[in-house]
Amino acid sequence: MIKHKPKPKGTIIAALDIGSVKVACFIGRVIDDIGGIEVIGIGHVAARGIKAGTMTDMLQAEESIRQAVHAAETMAATEMKGYPLRDVVVNVPSMYSECHKNPIDIAMLGHEVGEGDIRRAIQRAQKQEHAEGQTLVHAIAAGYAIDGHRGIEEPRGMAGQRLRVDVNIVTAESAALTNIARCVERTQLDIEALCIPPYAAGLSSLVADEMDLGCTVIDMGGGVTSFAVFREGSMIHAGAIPLGGTHVTNDVARGLNTRVQEAERIKILYGSALTSSTDDSELIDVPQLGEEDETQPNHVPRSYLVSIIQPRLEEIFEMVRARLDDSGLGAAMGRRVVLTGGTAQTPGMRDLAGMILGKQVRLGRPVRIKGLPDAVSGPAFAATAGLLHYVCERSDELPRYGRGDAPEGSMFERARRWLRENW
Ligand SMILES: Nc1ncnc2c1ncn2[C@@H]1O[C@H](COP(=O)(O)OP(=O)(O)OP(=O)(O)O)[C@@H](O)[C@H]1O
Ligand SMILES: [Mg+2]
Structure with a gap:
């Protein structure tokens, strides 16, 4: 296992997680010589102008980034002695x-x-x-x-x-990276490093034994489900599927004939990955789309809601299983799966994943970082926190562009040079 040299104690590091549903910024400080990090600034807002990692509206995306970063900077202002944030590690859209x-x-x-x-x-x-x-x-x-x-x-x-x-x-x-680089550059931030989300999610949620003996992390977000396989402390394989919680919500909206916002609320309140014996008797109020009086809801058995959600989640796990089978990694993958991302919070998810993948499954969250309040310490923020671990511990893995003997500039300088050369 490669021994990584973490950044020195006291270094300020920052992560920008540009997701399909949320944009989150964590500012952290390295607190010891073995890669310990304390979070000192947090900001997160609903993602606008971004769909499954693609910028659909640059100005809106830029505004979401600005707001998340501003909130994190404000919280960390004293620690940062009023200096604005400069370097960030940014997630690469898994689908690209x-x-x-x-x-x-x-x-x-x-x-x-x-x-x-x-x-x-x-x-x-x-x-x-x-x-x-x-x-x-x-x-x-x-x-x-x-x-x-x-x-x-x-x-x-x-x-x-x-x-x-x-x-x-x-x-x-490169084209997807160009858009991200342009957007981030417009908020006066420098990209210090890039990292795929499931790698980041693994770095923040796996314990050392899992990472050594073989473990697969599945990050189930809004637009994308991505996975990474770890062994001997390294990421040995990764991939992604263009399906996530947003697709589940859309299925619910269609199946129950209701607005997407209602479908999201109903999914989170009553949704489950597996049916239980009481689901037939439990009725859910569903405001009907297009009815003149939307206050007259339809009563739908919970089992019907689950019958919409379950097949989509099964489809996602079956696709992940097929991709893992194709990787030819076999036993090297180990017996464990850790689920992260907002969609992993669906009740019954562990059991459904266990049945389809045939592995021991647990829910993951950012466990290695200090100072995370409850609101941002769940599975949805595992990848955000992991970006901090990546840049703190694994900066020796950062790719060098150009000639190997060229002096190592910041990733941003390279990205900027690359941008200038490419368009
Ligand atoms: N309690 C819950 N039960 C079921 N689904 C949930 C729950 N909480 C959040 N979600 C779903 O999680 C998804 C958002 O997850 P996350 O915050 O990980 O996405 P993201 O990082 O923005 O997206 P991506 O990684 O796909 O770009 C949404 O689709 C939301 O409906
Ligand atoms: Mg995500």
């Missing part, structure tokens, strides 16, 4: 990212494998050409072989002729 393995061979000539050899392999993978229109987001050592012997978990200290490092490469559509 791709993940693949890139095997890199390093000649050892009988020497012992050292940290430098692994870093060399990662740097080599970073420098390789990516598919047209794709930008590198993550390059992570995800598996090793020495002289053809696979399944080596810790190659350091082992000797051989040839080391193979399977580098897990995550890229994202």
Whole structure:
């Protein structure tokens, strides 16, 4: 397992989570030398002008970002001594990212494998050409072989002729990143790093054993359900499906013939992923769409509501299962699944996920960070908090653009240069 060097104690770090339903900003301070973080500023608002990670209205999206950041800055003003926030780590929309393995061979000539050899392999993978229109987001050592012997978990200290490092490469559509970069840049913020949401969600919600022995995090948001597989402390695979809680709400609105806002309220109050024995007798009041008198609600058995929600959630888990099966990771995935994201809060979700995925499932929330009030300590904020962990602990994983020997500038400078060169 790679030993990451966290940012020094006292450093101020900030995360901007641009989601389909909410935009959240957390400002944190590094409180020790082992990656401990305390949150000192929080802001979150309903996302406008953003749909499943795509900017549909730049001005509205910019305004949502501005409001979330302003609220977090105001809360952290004393700690930040009045300085405005500058650097942020931003989530990459999962739907626009791709993940693949890139095997890199390093000649050892009988020497012992050292940290430098692994870093060399990662740097080599970073420098390789990516598919047209794709930008590198993550390059992570995800598996090793020495002289053809696979399944080596810790190659350091082992000797051989040839080391193979399977580098897990995550890229994202450059056009989608351009839009995000433009939007964030207009709020006078610098992008220090980019990170896919399920990676962030795993960093904040998994315990060390889960991350080492094999665990899959499924982040179930509003527009997207994304997943990441962890093993030996590293993210070894990731993917996403363009379905989330918003689709469940829309199904409910259609199925119950009611407004989307009502459907959202009813889903959250009475929704469940599985039926229970009392659902037939329990009646829910549903205001009817188009009726002249919407105050005359329809009475619908709760079981009917669940019969709308359950198939959509099953579809999501079945798609995730199919994608995990296709990954060929097999037993390396481990037996555990951790669910994060707002949609994970649906009652009965753990059991439904357990039945479809055939794994032990638990709900995840940001557990490694200090100072989170109850309102933002649930599963929906696991990815937001995780962005802080990412930038604090894993800045050694940040990709270098351009020539490997070029001095390391901030991600923003690189993004800005890249923006200038590309349009
Ligand atoms: N108690 C609850 N029960 C069921 N669903 C819930 C509950 N609370 C929130 N949700 C759903 O969670 C979704 C929002 O989740 P989240 O905040 O993780 O999304 P996001 O990060 O903005 O979106 P994404 O990650 O997809 O871009 C909404 O669809 C909402 O209906
Ligand atoms: Mg999200």
